[in-house]
Amino acid sequence: MTRPGTLVAAVAAASLTIGVLAIAPAASATPASGSVVTRAALDPALVAGRGADVRFLEQEAENAATNGTVIGGGREAYTLEAEASGRKAVKLLPGQYVEFTLPAAANAITVRYSIPDSPTGGGLTAALAVKAGSQKATLPMTSQYAYLYNQYPFSNDPNAGLLHPDWWVTECACVPQFTTPTPTFSTPFRPTKFYDEERLLLGKTYKAGEKIRLTAPAGVAWTVIDLIDTEKVGLPHVKLVASNVLLFGADPTGRRDSAPAIDKAIAFAKKKGLTVYIPPGTYRVDRHIVVDGVTIEGAGSWYTKIKGREVALAQPAADGSVHTGVGFYGQDAAVGGSSNVHLSGFAIEGDVRERIDTDQVNAIGGAFHDSSFSGLHIQHTKVGLWFDGPMSNVVVEDNIIVDQIADALNFHIGVVDSVARDNFVRNSGDDGMAMWAESRGGTTATNARNVFDHNTVQTPTLANGIAIYGGRDNTVSNNLVADTIREGSALHAGSRFGAHPFGGTLNFIDNTTVRAGTFELNWKIGLGSIWIYALEGSISGIHVTGDSYLDSTYNAMMLVSDYGVKDLYSMSDVAFANVRVDGTGTSVLSARVAGGASFQNVDARNVGAVGINNCGSFNFTPAGSEFAVTDLGGNDGGGTTGPWMASWELPNTITCDDRPPVVVPPAPSAW
Template sequence: MPRRSVPLLVSAALTLAVSAVAVSTWPASPALAAGPSPFDFPGRGATVPFAEQEAVAGASNGTSTGTSRFYGQLSSEASGREAVTLDAAGEYVEFTLTQPANAVTFRYSIPDSPSGTGRDASLDVRANGTLVKSVPVTSKYSWYYGGYPFSNNPGDGSPHHFYDEARTLFGTTYAAGTKIRLQVSSTAQSPSFTIDVADFENVPAPIGKPSGAIDVVADYGADPTGARDSTAQFQAAVNASSGRVVYVPQGNYTLYSHVIVDRVTLAGAGPWYTVLGGRHPTQRNLAAGIYGKYVSEGGPSQNVTVRDLAVIGDIRERVDADQVNAFGGAMSNSVIDNVWMQHTKVGAWMDGPMDRFTIRNSRILDQTADGVNFHIGVTNSSVTNTFVRNTGDDGLAMWAENVPNVGNSFTRNTVVAPILANNIVSYGGRDITISDNVVSDTVTNGGGLHVANRYPGVNGPTAVAGTWTLARNTLLRAGNSDYNWQFGVGAIWFDALNGPITGAAITITDTDILDSSYAALHWIEGQSSGITLSNINIQGAGTYALQVQAPSQVTFNNVRASGIAQPNPIHNCVGSGFQITRTGTNTGWYTDTPYCGPWPAPQWGNTTTPPTTPPTTPPVSGNLALNRPVTATGQADVYAPGNAVDGNANTYWESPNNAWPQSLTVDLGAARSVSRIMLKLPPAAAWATRTQTLSVLGSSDGSSFSTVKSSAGYTFNPSSGNTATVSFTATTQRYLRLTFTGNTGWPAGQVSEFEVYTS
């Protein structure tokens, strides 16, 4: 989102030296309490394919950056607010693998060049002491200066956005217990290297070409070496697809402009193998991206699937007018699945009107602006099971500018360290769901979750309306100071600047607000009503439990708070304009005499024990497999396994023909008690009655499976909805697998919906 164009007001004490990483010059704060990582909350957030380790928890002969949450400090942008600096040859951070891995992605910072154009260096990766490879690192995609929209000129002061990420395949798989070091071989190229986290994973082999697919290299001459522009070849393949998959083999492809997609599946060999990138050498507002057709161009595009590839761009600045995003335009009835987005302006800036668009099972890293923005009339669309880190603005956003956004959802995502603004936000919108997410480490000018009538075009019919559900979210070290307002922003906050938030039912339930940087809950600008908070757990807040700067009417039911820094838990200067209704058991946050006075300095580390998700938080209900990660032993043409968990009975997975047995496996994200599976096929009468023979297996780790339900035949009859139910004794499993051995209607396994229930 564009930010307020108020002059940047930041103390000179925040300025970091450009030639070297500086030590914090802020007065010492109490030590931060040892706290969890964003991945310590089973059943919430994205299910990721990697195991993350913090540098500060590894073995190292480097130096801690110290802990800080003040904007402009290197540690304030780190996961957990602390990292490790290596500034001499031979210094290292060493991690011990907790599971087999053949790849690592590490988050790092090196100092910028004096000119602000960036510096290049390398960092060694060693396994049990042996050099694996030297990995290039750079500051070209980090280090911004001045006020919004920011510059690359160090003379503008106020540096920020310090971190970037690098990834590499090891070339072999190392066993659990292997010692992996990130080590400095020389400081000639960079005086220091700061390491934040390392994400270790076991990347599967490249995905082969689907049967009957168009090959952009073999059939249309695209260049997998990246030596020349392949935009025309990609576009020609897409235009000629006529329902066939367009396959992009392993390679690094240069695109000088957008590929416009419509009614096509664009599939790669996997996001570690198929990489799209590039930027026009002279027209710098043209860059690699996959775009639907705008409404003004006859759009939206329809029935687009993009899967199993990466878009890693070359965007080093923020120019809001430039369409240099990984995805854009308008796509209806479309899916982005297992895509890596990095170094673009926005991962996906989608301009509607458009309907039923989903991003799932993806990674969005190191953007100059938002991670995702649903903008202008986006309806019934979602982002789910996606990991977002180090965005230059909002992590996940919806912006109903002039045209209503309706029925959208952000579910089961993990959003870490947005450098500016919020982890997750909806500016206006009707019937919005934000659930089962984990957000952490907000840096400045925003909170963890934000509900707002703000920004142009958000008022009247586009304002907050209908039923809003914010459920089962965890907010960790969320909220921070706003450098324009010069006071803190809450972990969850409401803003009615453009018009009152009235006529909406906003329910926030079963939510954990842990170690907030300033207030846990915050109301500012305008007036709001219809807000109910139920079963809320607040553990630790740097200032207040409630920060009230606008009149509101709020119901509090079973809201419990502890570790509030200020002795008076409520800051309220609007008096009786803030109307509280209390039901159930409420502790630790209420007073009859709120404080109204100067803003106190935040105090962090107020929890006596590391924050934890309380056992009273109820489990997720409904279809536990919806939009969860799913894999299969194979697929026919466009009938990918993701179709079986997308909530749309008209799309389906189909295995290769005559290749029994075939399996479909869903990862529920955490161990769940399950006792019923509902299987569906498309409801169309064209599907003749058939019986499929299958068994159900379960696993806690995804590798060792046991039988949950023995093999049996299940009949699917279109006259009764083409559904079949598999019931079994309740069992606790994280992974469920369907293994097919027969089908009387087609020589393959077929499922349009694989639904899993607790009862």
């Protein structure tokens, strides 16, 4: 064993064989002929300057060459089509293929796919044949981390009966437990979360114009290919002077537990003022690594993987966890949290297959101050990054967070002066990104002055793309949110879940949403691409400027209270300015609350129903709606029923159509 006093020299010598860091260029904007590059299944020109700045190029399978079948167009939850990016994909039978043309030089691919579940749940595995140029490889596929069924918090068993027979069920419009005769339900009931994804280094760089063919295996009945991301990955990052985990016994083959070695490397790094370095390899970690006052760098998320199993605890932990698993955790907020933690350049791959909300099986957890998390690839944990404050000055940037059971990122309780930017989120099982200022009876600090900027959120299978629950003076800007699926919107501000009231101003600035707004099961109405919800208190100070709502499934904007509190809560100081609406299934605005909002320079086209669906708070008084629409001018355009801001609708004309028919708009185009 190397003595600690000679560690730095030994690390330098050991690292020389790895190479030097090569930064891959940003994704090319001029793809090779024969390829169709998109962002969130859109022409990139329609979303320029919005969303995360990623290094890969996205191609949708429905635009590629195939002898399979293009499926999709529909947006109904519990279907493969609804959960596909762009709502379309390619279904392959064994032996069929989909073939992509590389738009730029690439040596790595990410494939988003779906294969069937096993008949009793638990998933299947299969190998997708990959042909790159003249070379052949295989890409492992599994449905072990997909397929949830039933009512919240869901089941892995496709044959299970109702988890909550005492809950209202929209399918029968009844509460089954109290219904005679008891209704029967076909199984699987409410299947969801069909997709997963896998990355593959190709071993060499292929030129623009070369072909990548994916051929379905014989081992499963069908394979659905949603998309492929291609990129040119640089050489591994090397840290020559560092506390190298290999020298403390870490196993890069993944066979032995590396958690003790990483702990030792962290302790030595803190003592000597060094960075912890984790070289290329797969390191097994089946528990939390507690971090405080330390910097940990990997060789890059394609090369350094921290991978762990979910482990059942002998008895529940004090926080209610019944499992543990791989994760990097700050100290608890009750003891002040952790400070000056910086994690970058590695992947965290969990083993979470069911949703247990008390479990702390997140990739990053705990409380942090003056810390950063960047260049991480996070997959198959419960939540990618769940922060329990109070905490401050945290930066979350340039991460890829996919295939989570619940949220991808949540700023929870007293998070202040923090930012999440340039993160790419796909296939979260709950809100893609959230700020939840939980009050806990007024005993906690509120969230304040946080920013979600230039992030991309795609296909959250439940709830919202970006959600803000209470807090003061927060900002959501320059984000791209696409393909919300069930019981949520692309952008959401909600007085709910026991959150502190909104204070100051919540700003939504220059965001783009596409194919957003879902069907709310309990209300049996469509939600808006942006949804403001006064459930537990009145709301004020929501300012929306420069947003673009493209191809909204139902409404572009929805302002609503719950029927049971409709005469208690209202909205004020809500303003929309310089907004573009390109295509709605129903209205530009659906108002189902008391109060009002102002509109200035809101331009709309391809509107499917009456421009303003104004129900107020459903008292239908002779004086008109309890919701006042203030026209500040410049509100142009409309659709099938004429101008969306029609003069006869102002200021409070009742135009309430509870469930207007959906008129599918044309695809978004340049304004």
